């Protein structure tokens with residue numbers, strides 16, 4: 001369904017807006033991880049065009065093959081994002097656009113904890129999450145059976161803080177390209193400029 005998804009969802013004002021928030025906080029030539037990168041457009045392609053070094057990860061072989069064709073200048077890995085293991089402090093930015101909602105709710109906390117460790121001090125995590133608790137359900141979507149899973153908003157925010165991240169922007173927004181709402185969170189890993197928070201943040 002990778003081509004069907006791309007045809008239907010390659011343009012979104014909402015996604016562009018949040019991608020803009022992420023970009024505004026990345027240093028020059030940032031190292032960025034895109035979890036559930038899909039076909040690499042528009043997110044990876046846009047970031048690479050700005051001179052960032054991007055690694056895209058997706059569990060779909062077809063999405064990764066499309067992404068490699070769309071963005072030869074990025075690195076792509078075909079793997080399950082919950083099975084990833086990076087050294088601590090590997091990335092300036094980690095994004096997950098519309099992909100966390102396909103990860104089992106019980107696995108989102110441990111994954112967010114690892115994301116907190118993979119970020120450098122001052123690094124940014126930006127992701128869309130589900131609204132309202134709806135654990136592990138499968139429904140028809142774009143002509144196939146699709147797995148979805150959400151924690152409620154308070155639980156998601158609690159998981160972000162438990163990972164040692166500070167929420168900078170939290171907003172629930174209706175999508176412009178389908179009848180759906182997502183909880184958007186942009187969070188930052190404290191650094192020396194945060195003083196005491198940096199010293200008391202959980203160590204990875």
Ligand SMILES: C[S@@+](CC[C@H](N)C(=O)[O-])C[C@H]1O[C@@H](n2cnc3c(N)ncnc32)[C@H](O)[C@@H]1O
Nearest residue numbers: 036037038058059060063080081097098099102
């Ligand atoms: C709705 S698409 C979003 C694609 C892209 N991020 C975008 O903004 O259009 C969700 C993507 O997440 C991927 N995905 C879902 N669960 C995953 C997992 N556990 N590990 C890696 N990729 C996953 C899917 O294969 C799919 O490409």
